[in-house]
Amino acid sequence: MTTPSSPTIVAALTDIVGARACLSGADTEAFTIDYRRLYLGKAAAVVLPASTDELSRVMAWCYAHDVPVVPQGGNTSLMGGSVPDDSGTAVVVSLKRMNQVIEVDAINDTLTVQAGVTLSAARSAAEAAGRLFPLRIGSEGSCQIGGNLSTNAGGTAVLRYGNMRDLVLGVEAVLPDGRVYSGLRALRKDNTGYDLKQLFVGSEGTLGIITAAVLKLMPLPRSSSVAFLAVASPAAAVALLGEAKRTAGQAVTAFELVSRPALDLVLDYLGGEKSPLAESHDWMVLIELTSGTDADSLDQTMLQLLEAGLEAGLVLDAAVAASGTDALAFWRIREEISDAQTRTGGSIKCDVSVPLSRIARFIEEATAAVHALEPRTRMVVYGHMGDGNVHFNPLRPADTSAADYMGACYTQVSHAVDALAHAAGGSISAEHGIGVAKRDDLKLYKSPVELELMWQVKKALDPKNLLNPAKVLPVAR
Ligand code: MLT
Numbered sequence: 001m002t003t004p005s006s007p008t009i010v011a012a013l014t015d016i017v018g019a020r021a022c023l024s025g026a027d028t029e030a031f032t033i034d035y036r037r038l039y040l041g042k043a044a045a046v047v048l049p050a051s052t053d054e055l056s057r058v059m060a061w062c063y064a065h066d067v068p069v070v071p072q073g074g075n076t077s078l079m080g081g082s083v084p085d086d087s088g089t090a091v092v093v094s095l096k097r098m099n100q101v102i103e104v105d106a107i108n109d110t111l112t113v114q115a116g117v118t119l120s121a122a123r124s125a126a127e128a129a130g131r132l133f134p135l136r137i138g139s140e141g142s143c144q145i146g147g148n149l150s151t152n153a154g155g156t157a158v159l160r161y162g163n164m165r166d167l168v169l170g171v172e173a174v175l176p177d178g179r180v181y182s183g184l185r186a187l188r189k190d191n192t193g194y195d196l197k198q199l200f201v202g203s204e205g206t207l208g209i210i211t212a213a214v215l216k217l218m219p220l221p222r223s224s225s226v227a228f229l230a231v232a233s234p235a236a237a238v239a240l241l242g243e244a245k246r247t248a249g250q251a252v253t254a255f256e257l258v259s260r261p262a263l264d265l266v267l268d269y270l271g272g273e274k275s276p277l278a279e280s281h282d283w284m285v286l287i288e289l290t291s292g293t294d295a296d297s298l299d300q301t302m303l304q305l306l307e308a309g310l311e312a313g314l315v316l317d318a319a320v321a322a323s324g325t326d327a328l329a330f331w332r333i334r335e336e337i338s339d340a341q342t343r344t345g346g347s348i349k350c351d352v353s354v355p356l357s358r359i360a361r362f363i364e365e366a367t368a369a370v371h372a373l374e375p376r377t378r379m380v381v382y383g384h385m386g387d388g389n390v391h392f393n394p395l396r397p398a399d400t401s402a403a404d405y406m407g408a409c410y411t412q413v414s415h416a417v418d419a420l421a422h423a424a425g426g427s428i429s430a431e432h433g434i435g436v437a438k439r440d441d442l443k444l445y446k447s448p449v450e451l452e453l454m455w456q457v458k459k460a461l462d463p464k465n466l467l468n469p470a471k472v473l474p475v476a477r
């Protein structure tokens with residue numbers, strides 16, 4: 001069958017969703033480039049369905065006419081998974097009009113939302129009912145629950161609450177042929193066979209398009225303590241995390257590592273903002289403790305932890321947030337590191353995880369490997385140390401252009417870092433997913449059995465390979 005022309009596609013889909021919800025030509029441009037402006041594609045049309053039923057009819061038409069479909073949430077992902085290729089044959093499905101909060105059930109501690117609800121709107125709906133939806137990522141104002149689920153988003157509170165896979169109870173999704181998988185259950189116990197909803201979580205829109213979800217709610221924190229501190233080394237940070245777990249138990253909510261080049265870069269990006277610490281150090285940590293009761297004096301617990309850390313030589317200096325404003329300022333420094341790199345350009349993103357017991361050694365070895373390739377590389381290393389996940393992002397030397405650095409170093413550096421993570425029992429993508437950026441690297445790190453099973457699942461749900469094609473699964477098997 002020959003693929004229909006763009007005008008034919010637009011006419012057919014306009015019949016389903018209406019003219020204002022079917023875009024073509026220049027109106028599609030915002031949907032065909034990714035957040036970091038690294039992946040630029042073309043679309044035959046962009047459709048914005050208003051309901052699961054409309055989306056189901058869109059999918060059935062595209063399936064019958066062999067038209068590829070690329071699902072898109074807030075388009076904030078980092079691996080190029082949410083934009084089409086440059087063939088101009090695909091239809092982009094944006095979920096942004098499906099943005100209703102369906103139900104907050106404060107007794108069941110669940111929140112049911114459509115996929116296009118932004119993360120911040122979901123958090124606000126929970127908060128209005130005195131509950132917490134705990135996923136926390138920098139892009140919360142734009143990213144959407146459907147995208148958070150399909151990429152199994154992580155962020156800065158995984159240590160306490162888990163990632164998106166742990167926060168979902170039910171999913172509704174439209175399959176490539178238009179059938180609807182209705183798994184919108186609000187149950188914490190449901191042992192009735194395969195856990196099909198989890199197929200749609202983390203599969204980056206390659207198996208179905210998530211249209212709604214039931215999410216878990218938690219008690220809203222009523223007390224917290226945030227500190228920004230200098231540690232002697234990554235190994236000292238790991239030891240301090242162990243001490244924090246012993247001292248504060250469940251209250252340890254976030255434990256984020258920041259290297260000196262990462263801090264220098266973000267302070268400059270924030271217009272000369274000052275570090276919370278008086279002196280410059282090689283390694284810093286941001287710790288957050290929270291509790292659902294206000295009986296706990298978490299500042300006291302934090303001070304106890306810091307004193308123990310100072311005595312043991314793990315902590316070199318520390319600043320404890322004296323107010324909510326201070327805490328926000330500490331978090332801003334951490335969260336803006338990502339955008340600071342995007343603005344600077346020439347950052348080789350390696351989102352790796354290794355068992356905590358091996359992370360300090362991994363950082364040491366990977367730093368040595370990168371410096372052996374380009375000794376002037378700035379080691380922007382930061383992220384979710386508490387989860388064993390570091391964003392190990394070698395950055396171009398200040399006097400080398402992004403194009404020159406990426407051209408000379410990208411492949412060798414990313415392979416060296418990924419290979420060391422893999423050798424340490426780790427993953428080459430802890431939380432950012434695979435998209436197109438890491439797709440072919442999977443061949444190096446997944447076993448033939450794993451790859452074969454992934455393809456068999458893909459073929460079972462999407463036999464024509466029309467849904468988000470050429471994403472996640474390596475092309476040549
Ligand atoms: C973060 O932790 O800041 C995010 O994963 C984004 C990033 O690293 O670029």
Ligand code: ZN
Pocket residue numbers: 155383384391431
């Ligand atoms: Zn992260």
